[in-house]
Amino acid sequence: MADKKVIAVLGSTGSQGGGLCRAILADAAGGFACRAVTRDTTKDKAKALAAAGAEVVKGDLDDVESLKKAFAGAHGVYAVTNFWEHFSGEKEKAQAKNVAEAAKAAGVKHVVWSTLEDIRKFMKADDKRMPMLQEKYRVPHFDAKAEANASFSGLPTTFLVTSFYWDNLYMFGLAPKKGDDGKLAWTFPMGTSKMAGIAAEDIGKVAYGIFKGGDQYVGKTVGVMGEALTIEQMGQTLSKVLGVGPIKYNAVEADVYRSFGFPGADEMGNMFQAYRDFDKEMLANRSVDTARKLNPALQSFEQFVTKQQAAIKTAMGI
Ligand SMILES: NC(=O)c1ccc[n+]([C@@H]2O[C@H](COP(=O)([O-])OP(=O)(O)OC[C@H]3O[C@@H](n4cnc5c(N)ncnc54)[C@H](OP(=O)(O)O)[C@@H]3O)[C@@H](O)[C@H]2O)c1
Numbered sequence: 001m002a003d004k005k006v007i008a009v010l011g012s013t014g015s016q017g018g019g020l021c022r023a024i025l026a027d028a029a030g031g032f033a034c035r036a037v038t039r040d041t042t043k044d045k046a047k048a049l050a051a052a053g054a055e056v057v058k059g060d061l062d063d064v065e066s067l068k069k070a071f072a073g074a075h076g077v078y079a080v081t082n083f084w085e086h087f088s089g090e091k092e093k094a095q096a097k098n099v100a101e102a103a104k105a106a107g108v109k110h111v112v113w114s115t116l117e118d119i120r121k122f123m124k125a126d127d128k129r130m131p132m133l134q135e136k137y138r139v140p141h142f143d144a145k146a147e148a149n150a151s152f153s154g155l156p157t158t159f160l161v162t163s164f165y166w167d168n169l170y171m172f173g174l175a176p177k178k179g180d181d182g183k184l185a186w187t188f189p190m191g192t193s194k195m196a197g198i199a200a201e202d203i204g205k206v207a208y209g210i211f212k213g214g215d216q217y218v219g220k221t222v223g224v225m226g227e228a229l230t231i232e233q234m235g236q237t238l239s240k241v242l243g244v245g246p247i248k249y250n251a252v253e254a255d256v257y258r259s260f261g262f263p264g265a266d267e268m269g270n271m272f273q274a275y276r277d278f279d280k281e282m283l284a285n286r287s288v289d290t291a292r293k294l295n296p297a298l299q300s301f302e303q304f305v306t307k308q309q310a311a312i313k314t315a316m317g318i
């Protein structure tokens with residue numbers, strides 16, 4: 001361990017950071033060690049990382065001193081904030097600022113910041129197509145992360161632009177469901193646009209590729225996706241792999257989706273609308289080739305569905 005470069009991994013008990021820790025641990029000869037940061041070192045996911053060989057330490061994004069301790073002596077930091085825990089763009093920016101301050105204090109050599117683009121740049125401020133949320137954001141969890149990029153100035157940072165997790169099908173309730181007619185259907189305000197998607201686990205593997213690549217990625221923005229697909233195409237792949245009948249796609253307007261009333265419906269409605277209306281820009285910000293270069297095991301949607309079919313079927317109620 002002593003001669004290995006330690007990566008302090010935020011979100012280690014979650015999708016992105018967990019994927020990175022597992023990638024580091026799976027490559028014993030790779031020269032890196034995973035220091036898994038969590039608020040609760042006793043939780044099952046933290047214990048599993050420790051059992052797999054990670055150093056597990058306490059750290060809280062809201063407590064800069066705890067982050068300074070967690071980052072001490074580390075070569076790198078994987079920085080990810082979790083918007084969905086608090087739904088606040090302001091809090092996300094404050095947490096990113098804490099990470100940057102602690103990374104500066106620890107003198108780390110490489111930060112990979114998991115960010116997204118500023119959707120406000122695609123529209124004039126008075127554009128009425130999409131409502132402002134939290135007073136000043138179009139898509140708070142995108143715009144706030146983009147604003148937080150500035151906190152990392154002066155640090156050797158790679159800005160990792162991620163994509164929609166296909167895992168949302170089973171983790172976020174977005175899988176097709178049977179309607180009253182017994183037929184499978186799903187509803188998105190995506191029209192016929194292609195959405196950049198990725199298996200969440202692959203984001204961590206990409207991040208590992210960035211740390212291994214080192215200086216060549218410092219100061220760079222790296223946008224990644226597994227594949228860009230329309231909702232129809234995703235439905236066809238689900239039907240094929242899971243052996244179910246056709247999946248009906250209800251292409252609703254974004255206003256309709258925003259009105260669904262579940263927590264975050266407005267945020268998700270704006271996000272899908274951004275993927276739909278600014279598909280060219282958003283796809284241009286992400287590359288399958290770059291993702292595959294950094295993570296040769298990058299999954300296509302079909303490979304992802306094949307691997308996760310049990311969880312997806314459960315989520316679909318089939
Ligand atoms: N879902 C998507 O499609 C998608 C796509 C692109 C980007 N994203 C972004 O991904 C981010 C979430 O990452 P994820 O999906 O990897 O997370 P996740 O699986 O939901 O897990 C959340 C992680 O964040 C950690 N965390 C939360 N609050 C913390 C705090 N105050 N201090 C320390 N750690 C904290 C948790 O650690 P402990 O609980 O162990 O402390 C946990 O490891 C969100 O900001 C979201 O916008 C999501």
